[in-house]
Amino acid sequence: MPDSRWNILLLRLGALLLALIFTFLILLAVGAQPFSVFGDIVGGALGSSSRFSNVLSAWVPLVLVSAGLLITFSAGLWNIGIEGQIMLGAIFTTGAIRLLQETALPPALVLALAIIAGMLGGALWASLAGVMKTFGGVNEIFGGLGLNFVSTSISLWLIFGPWKRPGVASMSGTEPFDEAFRLATFQGLRLSPWALLLGIAAVILVYFLLRGTYFGLRLKAVGKNPRASYILGIPTWQHMMLAFFLCGALGGLAGAVQVTAVYHRLIPAISSGYGYMGLMIGMLVNFHPVWAAPVALFFAALNIGSIQLPILHKLDSSLAGVLQGVLVLFVLLAEGIRQKYFNRKAASS
Amino acid sequence: MNVELQNIHKTFGSVHANDNINLSIPAGMIQGILGENGAGKSTLMKVLSGFIQADSGTIFLDGKPVIIHSPADAIKQGVGMLHQDPLDFPPLKVIDNFILGQPGGLFLDHATAISDFKRLADQFGFHINPNAYTDSLTVGERQQLEILRLLWLGARVLILDEPTTGISALQKEKLFATLKILAKEGKTIIFVSHKLEDVEVLCDRVAVLQQGKLVGEMSPPFNAEKLVEMMFGKVITFGGRASFDPGESVLRLENISVEDYRLKIQRVSLNLRQCEVIGLAGMEGSGQSLFLQACAGLVRPTGGHLYLKGADLTTHTYHDFKKNGVVYLPAARLEEGLVPGMTLTEHVILAGEQRGMFINRAAATQKSQENIKSFNIKGRPESSVESLSGGNQQRALLSLMNDPLDLILVEHPTRGLDIESVMYIWSKLKERCRQGTSIFFISSDLDEILQYSDRILVFFSGQVSPPIDAATTSVEQLGQLIGGKGWEKITNTTEAANA
Numbered sequence: 008m009p010d011s012r013w014n015i016l017l018l019r020l021g022a023l024l025l026a027l028i029f030t031f032l033i034l035l036a037v038g039a040q041p042f043s044v045f046g047d048i049v050g051g052a053l054g055s056s057s058r059f060s061n062v063l064s065a066w067v068p069l070v071l072v073s074a075g076l077l078i079t080f081s082a083g084l085w086n087i088g089i090e091g092q093i094m095l096g097a098i099f100t101t102g103a104i105r106l107l108q109e110t111a112l113p114p115a116l117v118l119a120l121a122i123i124a125g126m127l128g129g130a131l132w133a134s135l136a137g138v139m140k141t142f143g144g145v146n147e148i149f150g151g152l153g154l155n156f157v158s159t160s161i162s163l164w165l166i167f168g169p170w171k172r173p174g175v176a177s178m179s180g181t182e183p184f185d186e187a188f189r190l191a192t193f194q195g196l197r198l199s200p201w202a203l204l205l206g207i208a209a210v211i212l213v214y215f216l217l218r219g220t221y222f223g224l225r226l227k228a229v230g231k232n233p234r235a236s237y238i239l240g241i242p243t244w245q246h247m248m249l250a251f252f253l254c255g256a257l258g259g260l261a262g263a264v265q266v267t268a269v270y271h272r273l274i275p276a277i278s279s280g281y282g283y284m285g286l287m288i289g290m291l292v293n294f295h296p297v298w299a300a301p302v303a304l305f306f307a308a309l310n311i312g313s314i315q316l317p318i319l320h321k322l323d324s325s326l327a328g329v330l331q332g333v334l335v336l337f338v339l340l341a342e343g344i345r346q347k348y349f350n351r352k353a354a355s356s
Numbered sequence: 357m358n359v360e361l362q363n364i365h366k367t368f369g370s371v372h373a374n375d376n377i378n379l380s381i382p383a384g385m386i387q388g389i390l391g392e393n394g395a396g397k398s399t400l401m402k403v404l405s406g407f408i409q410a411d412s413g414t415i416f417l418d419g420k421p422v423i424i425h426s427p428a429d430a431i432k433q434g435v436g437m438l439h440q441d442p443l444d445f446p447p448l449k450v451i452d453n454f455i456l457g458q459p460g461g462l463f464l465d466h467a468t469a470i471s472d473f474k475r476l477a478d479q480f481g482f483h484i485n486p487n488a489y490t491d492s493l494t495v496g497e498r499q500q501l502e503i504l505r506l507l508w509l510g511a512r513v514l515i516l517d518e519p520t521t522g523i524s525a526l527q528k529e530k531l532f533a534t535l536k537i538l539a540k541e542g543k544t545i546i547f548v549s550h551k552l553e554d555v556e557v558l559c560d561r562v563a564v565l566q567q568g569k570l571v572g573e574m575s576p577p578f579n580a581e582k583l584v585e586m587m588f589g590k591v592i593t594f595g596g597r598a599s600f601d602p603g604e605s606v607l608r609l610e611n612i613s614v615e616d617y618r619l620k621i622q623r624v625s626l627n628l629r630q631c632e633v634i635g636l637a638g639m640e641g642s643g644q645s646l647f648l649q650a651c652a653g654l655v656r657p658t659g660g661h662l663y664l665k666g667a668d669l670t671t672h673t674y675h676d677f678k679k680n681g682v683v684y685l686p687a688a689r690l691e692e693g694l695v696p697g698m699t700l701t702e703h704v705i706l707a708g709e710q711r712g713m714f715i716n717r718a719a720a721t722q723k724s725q726e727n728i729k730s731f732n733i734k735g736r737p738e739s740s741v742e743s744l745s746g747g748n749q750q751r752a753l754l755s756l757m758n759d760p761l762d763l764i765l766v767e768h769p770t771r772g773l774d775i776e777s778v779m780y781i782w783s784k785l786k787e788r789c790r791q792g793t794s795i796f797f798i799s800s801d802l803d804e805i806l807q808y809s810d811r812i813l814v815f816f817s818g819q820v821s822p823p824i825d826a827a828t829t830s831v832e833q834l835g836q837l838i839g840g841k842g843w844e845k846i847t848n849t850t851e852a853a854n855a
Contacts, residue, residue: 221710228706232695238654238686239695239706239756240678 018345022337029337030330039320047319048327052312060198064269065307067206068093068261072285073292073299074213075257080294081217082250083230088136088151090282091158092129092255096262098162099128101181101273104188104266105170114187121188122263129259130252132158137251141244147251163275170273180274190268199268206264209257214296226250258282287335293342306331357418357434357512357544358383359404364413366399373399374410375568383512386535386545388559390552392587392838393640393800395565397548401515404546405437406430417513431457436511440518440641442498446491453490454505476504480534495618496527503534513544520554521641521817522618532558550587550639551817552580552839584835588802603630605665606762606794607651612660614650619643619818621650623660626813626823628763633795634823635805638815638838644798645687645767647813647820651796652684652765653677665762681762687771687798689749696742700724700735700752707756727755732780747777754784764788767798782808802831802838816840822847 027045034041052062072089079086086092103121110117136154139145167176190199217223228236229246237243265277284306292298313327359381366374373396381387391397403410406424414421417433424430427437444453455469473486482500490498499519506514516535520528535545535558549555555562556578563573564586572586607628614621621643628634636644649655651662653674662670664680674684686692694703701724705715708723724737731751735744741752750773757764769785770778785795786808799805805812806826814821814837821837824846836842 219714221705221713221715224702224705224715228695228698228702231697232691234692235695236706237674238684238692239703240675241706242675 014345018341019338022341023334025337026330026334029333030326033329034322034326037322039322044316044320044322044326047316048309048312050312051315052308057196058311060193060196062304062308062311063203064198065310066304067202067268068264068279068281069284069288069307070206070300070303071209071257071261071264072281073288073303074209074296075254075261076285076289077213077217077294077296077299078226078257079250079254080289081223081226081230082247083233084140084247084250085148085286086133086136086151086251086254087148087286088133088154089254089258089285090278090280091151091155092132092258093262093265093278093282094155094158094162095132096125096129096259097266097273097277098158098165098262099259100125100263100266101165101170104184105181108184108188118188118190118267122260122267125263125266126256126259129257129262130255133251133255133258134248137248140251141247159275162273162277166273166275178275180270180272183272188267189271190264192268197269199264202264202268205260209260210296210300213257217296222246222249284331287331291335291338357542358416359435359513359544359546360416360419361400361404362414362416364400364403364415365411366396366403366408367411368399372568374403377413377565377570379563379570381544381546383542383544384539385560386539386547386558388555388562389546389548389565390550390555390562390583390587391565392550394567395587396568397565398517399568400565401437401517401546401548404430404513405435405515407437428457428459431506431509431511432459434510434512435515436506436509436513437515438499438502438506438517438519440521442495442502444490444498444502446489448490449486450484450488450490450493450501451486453501454486454508457505457509472508473504476508480504480537481530494523494527496523496531499523499527499531500534507538511543513546514538515546515548517548518550518641519547520549520551528554550839552578552583552836552841554840555583556580580836580839580841581832584832584839584841587839588831588835603792605663606630606632608663609651610661610663612650612662613658614643614646614655615658615818616646616655619646621647621818621820624820625660628794628796630762630792630794631789632810633789633797633808635809635812635826636796636798636815637800637802637805637812637834640800642815642838643818643820644813644815647815648765648767648796648798649684651763652682654684681760683757683761683764685753685757685764685766685769687767689746689753690742693753694741694749697740699738699740700728700733701737703741703752703756707758709758727752731755731784747773750777750781754781757788760791761788761793764793764795765797766795769797769799770804771800778804802834805834806831814838816843819843 031041034044051058053059072093076086076089100121103124104117107117107120132154136147136150139150140147166180170181172182190201192199225236225241226246228239228241229243233243261281262277266273270277288299288302288306292302309327309330313324316322316324316326361377361379364374364377377400389397402408404415406427406429415424416422422433424433424435445456451466451470451473454473455464470486477484482504484493484497484501493501503514519531523531539545547555547559561573561575562578562583564571564583566587566589574583605627609624609626611623611625613623624647636648638644646655650657653669653672653676657670661668664677664682667680669676669680690696701720704724704727705720721737727733728735728737731754733744733748733751733755735748741749744752750769764785769781773781789795809826811823812826812829812834813823814834816838817840833842
């Protein structure tokens with residue numbers, strides 16, 4: 008079927024339209040003015056260079072996480088534990104900076120080491136879910152979910168316990184780092200060029216990993232048919248473990264960026280739900296790396312654009328989440344209908 | 357209940373699985389149904405038990421024409437089927453399994469069910485604890501549970517599909533006694549099997565299916581030779597078996613034992629030599645698959661030793677075997693052999709050797725084009741494997757084999773393929789033999805076994821025959837062995853030889 012590519016694109020656009028209409032109706036139902044709300048979301052995201060730079064700094068962790076999840080998706084794994092992996096990345100990064108900031112090491116080196124530590128933290132946390140899956144028979148969805156709760160508890164314990172601010176422990180997090188231990192930002196903006204670079208590099212790397220390498224192709228084979236892959240000579244569980252490890256490293260990197268470029272400390276909600284958003288993006292782009300970057304940008308824009316909704320419209324900013332969630336549901340629904348319809352046609356012919 | 361099947365037809369694609377079957381079974385009779393794999397036994401029984409609908413034809417129960425829509429509908433009309441693999445829920449308790457199929461009611465009446473269960477079980481002398489978990493039962497006990505359940509639901513016709521596989525001799529005796537009691541009570545028993553001796557002991561009458569047709573019926577006294585002939589048809593003799601001087605030992609088995617949850621293969625010793633082809637014959641599920649997978653390292657033997665060119669690989673995994681020149685080609689091509697959703701070229705990359713980190717797509721496409729040409733695959737390098745026909749999938753699978761190979765283990769190399777593909781695939785396999793590769797292959801086609809093997813192993817319920825020289829045996833002898841007859845003769849001779 009040569010036009011199926013266009014069919015899919017049309018269906019996606021149709022789903023987007025439906026999601027907008029649905030949100031429109033919800034806005035009407037709560038007595039808001041939908042057009043003005045949509046307009047303000049667009050304005051809030053793209054209205055000024057500082058706003059757009061905020062969109063980009065939300066894009067970075069989102070695209071890192073999405074890129075990582077594309078690896079596990081390829082291997083047929085649902086790495087729900089990504090939230091916890093972001094968290095552990097943030098914890099390891101914070102820990103490394105706290106450990107090294109008093110030493111004589113140059114701050115740039117400390118930052119680099121801290122970011123590497125963050126990747127390692129995320130990777131180890133993901134490997135834990137992987138080990139439970141391969142050797143303990145625990146489905147990675149359940150294992151990951153459990154580990155997410157554990158990681159939240161660890162970060163709360165650190166913030167209110169060993170790492171509490173002198174005198175007062177609060178939900179606002181640990182003591183902020185000195186200027187020297189923060190990633191440099193563009194003049195007058197909150198966006199760090201280093202973070203942006205890391206995000207872009209991750210997408211390109213994952214693209215080539217999945218498209219061009221033996222590893223990527225084997226990963227896909229393992230995801231589609233582990234038994235046949237094994238018989239074709241592919242070390243199955245090793246590939247799954249490596250997928251977990253790499254995805255965790257990218258999740259950990261997202262956590263490290265959150266700490267070093269955005270918050271400059273460890274806060275309880277450091278993952279900001281980016282892990283779950285990354286899962287939604289993975290489903291939305293149907294696991295194609297090329298689309299992950301623009302869709303992540305769209306999601307980031309929605310998030311940043313809705314920040315001022317409470318002030319302008321007395322609406323909660325979670326409207327962005329409603330729109331994103333509804334969009335994913337409609338896209339999946341459209342895909343399901345397409346497959347059912349398509350399969351029936353194939354079966355009857 | 358009287359069961360009558362009239363002019364039953366059922367086709368699957370181009371296969372006529374049931375071709376005008378007429379069979380009338382009076383109440384109180386134990387009717388045997390014999391036939392080799394693919395003869396149409398299961399199809400016929402599935403039609404009768406509501407799993408599938410016939411294309412045409414009528415089923416009469418006690419003289420009345422009925423339409424059976426589903427298995428639930430069948431049991432409502434009094435027809436219950438006992439499947440070869442028990443259709444129960446191992447994590448549940450016996451009593452919950454017992455109640456499960458019962459229609460109606462929001463709440464479970466455990467007390468009544470338990471007392472009913474005990475009364476029924478006592479009647480046949482079954483000793484099953486209703487509160488035990490089903491996964492702690494033996495296959496035989498699970499079968500007993502299933503019989504009780506069907507009777508409790510009101511089955512007056514009981515269909516049993518290969519019920520004697522995987523149960524102990526004692527349980528078999530009990531099963532047969534139970535079936536005889538049930539028949540005396542006026543129940544109709546339909547006993548589907550390929551085991552001649554079971555049929556002889558138990559059945560009042562036997563119907564034989566062959567290639568979808570009912571080719572004959574027989575009442576006691578049964579004539580085993582005649583039955584085998586009906587099952588397998590007239591013997592066609594082939595010329596030109598690929599015979600080579602067998603070389604040195606490739607695979608040596610020393611008292612190898614393997615088992616799964618229903619079968620035990622014990623203490624098999626064998627020496628496979630270079631260039632040799634050994635065919636594994638037997639009804640499906642008699643242990644040949646298990647045996648082959650043990651030879652590939654996919655199933656770990658429970659005892660004995662396995663040497664590949666002198667090296668002990670007993671506890672090694674398939675990947676170690678693969679490195680040592682062994683390849684396993686599974687019967688389930690799309691489930692185990694190939695990766696659906698990936699193209700021929702991608703398979704070439706996956707199966708081939710890795711050169712560097714990045715894939716050279718152009719080279720892989722060229723290699724896949726060469727494969728397509730030399731294996732005559734009807735497809736393109738970018739065709740996904742599931743879009744190919746069965747024959748072409750099999751060719752694709754063969755084309756992925758590496759060079760050089762010492763041993764090919766292949767399940768059903770030509771099952772479901774057109775004759776042209778069959779010839780082609782064997783020509784490719786024989787080519788490998790000439791280059792020094794040995795082959796183990798499983799087939800349900802006795803002609804194929806006889807034509808291409810140098811030696812033959814026959815499997816029956818986990819029993820393995822000593823190697824039989826293909827030149828000195830016949831379809832009749834193999835057919836009898838597959839049906840469990842004539843084993844004393846061959847085992848005695850080898851014991852004598854061993855002594």
